[in-house]
Amino acid sequence: MSLDEIESERLLGALRQVLADKGIATARDIAEQITQTETASPAQGARLVARAWVDDTFRALMLRDGTMAAETMGISMRGAPPLGVLDNTGPVHHLVVCTLCSCYPRAVLGYPPFWFKSAAYRARAVRDPRGVLAEWNTVLPEGTPIRVVDSTADYRWMVLPRRPAGTGGWSEERLAVLVREGDMVGVTCPTAG
Amino acid sequence: MTPLLEPGHTVRVRDDWPEAHGPVHLRTPHYLRGVSGRVERYLGSFPNPEDLAFGRTPRPVQLYHVAFEAGAIWPEVAEGGLLVEIYGHWLEPSP
Incomplete structure (x- = not known):
């Protein structure tokens, strides 16, 4: 198993995909939220x-x-x-x-x-x-x-x-x-x- | 949603302990149960966190900022006060 295949990464990727597919949060929304959290x-x-x-x-x-x-x-x-x-x-x-x-x-x-x-x-x-x-x-x-x-x-x-x-x-x-x-x-x- | 309580209203936090009967999620601090205070401000309507925590469809509840005398809570305290967010369904008329 390579580093980018560890379970948590796969889970995170799947979660991001579901959020996007369901129209809950796009990749851009998530990136913005991360920036907001990090600059606070x-x-x-x-x-x-x-x-x-x-x-x-x-x-x-x-x-x-x-x-x-x-x-x-x-x-x-x-x-x-x-x-x-x-x-x-x-x-x-x-x-x-x-x-x-x-x-x-x-x-x-x-x-x-x-x-x-x-x-x-x-x-x-x-x-x-x-x-x-x-x-x-x-x-x-x-x-x-x-x-x-x-x-x-x-x-x-x-x-x-x-x-x-x-x-x-x-x-x-x-x-x-x-x-x-x-x-x-x-x-x-x-x-x- | 029109607020049911006006600023200045004297209220009492319900002396209720649902945590004694099963799993619950509460935002009403235990030290205020049964204590009387005064409504300071209506803060708006929010989905009930007691429902949200269990994935239930939340009913909207009214949130108030309620002022309490510290002496009404802690016997040894002579001065000062507290201001706490309390949901309307936890407030009843003060006896």
Whole structure:
């Protein structure tokens, strides 16, 4: 048996053929989906955040309809669950968790980090969010209420974090570099330092 | 599909444990069963994942974002809250 005849390859080829024959997905659809999956990373979410920081109209769109906001930035949301965006620029701090599994806004943040999938994070984020944030060295302004968003169903949620102090006049590109995946989950807050 | 519940509606998550009676696929976290909360927003109609998981023809179900006080769930917690997606068929009027 040669390498290109191993069983998994033959199975994959047969599956692709059936999907094409039944009109479910063409070879091109599958190639596009693979590209989309491979290009998805926290850098995409960071671009959305940076744009929202400099453009109030985009910020309003992002908070109203995250999917549409991502599409206007050239991120393909085809086949992805609807994207909801939680506003951490206001008085409440949101923290995202999926207690049931590891639901994550992959289209804009890529693969979920290992800790997001861990049983410890999932169990503790809903019960002791302040303790979890303290372990990330995240200090919120005194009296900031925390709201835990358990992502259990058909939406995927990301956080729009607060723009750090000392970034006045910065370009969108320079701002985007500050935004890390944890900032868009709510375990950390971006800093300019 | 017109939402059956308006924002501000007080609701209770059904204190139901179908996993005790056989194989099921549920998206309603166990820690919220029997807990009361407040409807924050209607999120739309979706094919029921409880059906999809078993290859059954899914019926459309309404999805709501429901806000809960953390203190209503965890006895030791004095402040904070949770916001969770709950399907309409898991919500009943709060007693």
